[in-house]
Amino acid sequence: MIRKLNHMLERTFPERRVFVRSDDDTRYLRITPVTQLVAFTGSTVFAAWMIIATAIILMDSIGSGNLREQANRDLVLFETRLAELASERDMRAEEAAAAQQRFTTALEQISEMQSQLLASEERVRELEKGVDVVQANLRRALKDRQDAEAEVAQLVAQINGENADQRGMSDQDMLTTLDTLTVALSTTAVERDDMVINANRALQQAEELETDLRLMEEKNDRIFSQLEDAVTVSVAPLDKMFKAAGMDPDHLIETVKRGYSGQGGPLTPITFSTRNGTPDPDSSRANAIIERMDALNLYRIAAQKAPFSLPIKGSFRYTSGFGPRWGRMHEGTDFAAAYGTPIYATADGVVTFAGWQSGYGRLVKIQHEFGIETRYAHQSQILVKVGQRVSRGDQIGAMGNSGRSTGTHLHYEVRVGGKAVNPMTYIKAANDVF
Numbered sequence: 001m002i003r004k005l006n007h008m009l010e011r012t013f014p015e016r017r018v019f020v021r022s023d024d025d026t027r028y029l030r031i032t033p034v035t036q037l038v039a040f041t042g043s044t045v046f047a048a049w050m051i052i053a054t055a056i057i058l059m060d061s062i063g064s065g066n067l068r069e070q071a072n073r074d075l076v077l078f079e080t081r082l083a084e085l086a087s088e089r090d091m092r093a094e095e096a097a098a099a100q101q102r103f104t105t106a107l108e109q110i111s112e113m114q115s116q117l118l119a120s121e122e123r124v125r126e127l128e129k130g131v132d133v134v135q136a137n138l139r140r141a142l143k144d145r146q147d148a149e150a151e152v153a154q155l156v157a158q159i160n161g162e163n164a165d166q167r168g169m170s171d172q173d174m175l176t177t178l179d180t181l182t183v184a185l186s187t188t189a190v191e192r193d194d195m196v197i198n199a200n201r202a203l204q205q206a207e208e209l210e211t212d213l214r215l216m217e218e219k220n221d222r223i224f225s226q227l228e229d230a231v232t233v234s235v236a237p238l239d240k241m242f243k244a245a246g247m248d249p250d251h252l253i254e255t256v257k258r259g260y261s262g263q264g265g266p267l268t269p270i271t272f273s274t275r276n277g278t279p280d281p282d283s284s285r286a287n288a289i290i291e292r293m294d295a296l297n298l299y300r301i302a303a304q305k306a307p308f309s310l311p312i313k314g315s316f317r318y319t320s321g322f323g324p325r326w327g328r329m330h331e332g333t334d335f336a337a338a339y340g341t342p343i344y345a346t347a348d349g350v351v352t353f354a355g356w357q358s359g360y361g362r363l364v365k366i367q368h369e370f371g372i373e374t375r376y377a378h379q380s381q382i383l384v385k386v387g388q389r390v391s392r393g394d395q396i397g398a399m400g401n402s403g404r405s406t407g408t409h410l411h412y413e414v415r416v417g418g419k420a421v422n423p424m425t426y427i428k429a430a431n432d433v434f
């Protein structure tokens with residue numbers, strides 16, 4: 001069979017001989033066509049394998065380079081977006097501080113206007129009393145004048161002889177009485193004129209006070225409108241943030257009120273008028289603004305107690321999200337950064353666990369209000385202890401690679417009522433606020 005195969009391959013691969021010569025002998029090696037075919041086939045296969053392997057290596061190198069470039073571009077875009085969000089957060093914080101300053105200034109203006117209004121009402125009441133006294137004196141002067149005129153008429157009648165019973169009175173006595181009455185009438189007329197002038201002046205002052213009061217009410221209306229707009233602008237983003245995170249704002253306010261139930265201080269009801277104990281429209285508007293400011297303060301307290309901030313403040317890479325992964329449920333969000341990167345609490349709370357736990361490695365658990373718990377896993381160092389109370393932004397540890405981990409990163413979880421929820425729900429809800 002081999003002989004036949006050699007005969008068939010003779011034309012393509014003719015037999016070749018390799019001579020090996022020594023000093024006293026000459027030998028040769030026969031290379032049959034089958035041997036040449038096997039050698040050629042092996043060389044061809046080896047060359048093809050080398051070409052394919054080289055192509056695969058080059059393709060992997062090119063693909064890896066593209067992936068690295070794409071990852072670098074994504075990282076640059078993410079860091080740029082993070083910087084924009086941080087800048088926007090700072091701007092929102094400055095706007096909130098400015099709104100708080102405007103509210104404080106407006107409260108001072110309201111207090112000053114309240115004092116001015118009370119003083120104006122007191123002056124109006126005094127002028128009203130003065131006008132009543134002037135009118136009473138004027139009526140009394142007019143009555144005295146009428147009585148004096150009646151006496152003059154009676155004396156004139158006596159002089160003319162119309163009263164027979166008084167004919168015995170001397171002319172000198174009648175003239176003396178007439179002069180006395182004339183002087184009294186002149187004095188009464190002067191007093192009457194003075195009273196009329198004072199009454200007109202009091203009425204003019206009352207009209208000026210009414211004009212000032214109306215201008216002050218218009219100024220109050222503008223200030224109240226600005227305050228109402230400022231409060232609405234401040235409260236609306238917080239209300240939207242809580243709703244976006246699936247939290248009921250009314251329930252949050254009631255929960256916070258139970259923990260902060262004290263009353264008094266500057267946020268007490270305002271009364272601009274004490275007449276009949278009935279609140280006027282300005283008092284109602286001011287009290288409504290104060291109630292909204294109280295709600296804003298409660299929102300601020302609630303925002304501190306819910307995990308709306310990021311656990312990493314520096315540059316990081318978002319490596320894995322919440323949801324199924326490799327056939328298992330990934331109950332948190334992974335953030336990758338340099339080894340030892342600081343990790344911060346995302347809300348006010350109490351540390352309930354700080355130590356090693358299987359799978360999580362070095363783990364910190366923090367219990368917050370509203371039944372919320374946050375977990376920070378795979379740390380290289382833990383900086384808090386059980387029972388310690390922490391505030392949002394306090395450092396609790398450093399990023400590491402402990403536990404079941406493939407690289408340095410932070411595994412961050414949020415649990416509500418013991419059930420894991422997507423942490424990005426809270427973080428994204430706060431993008432327009434913090």
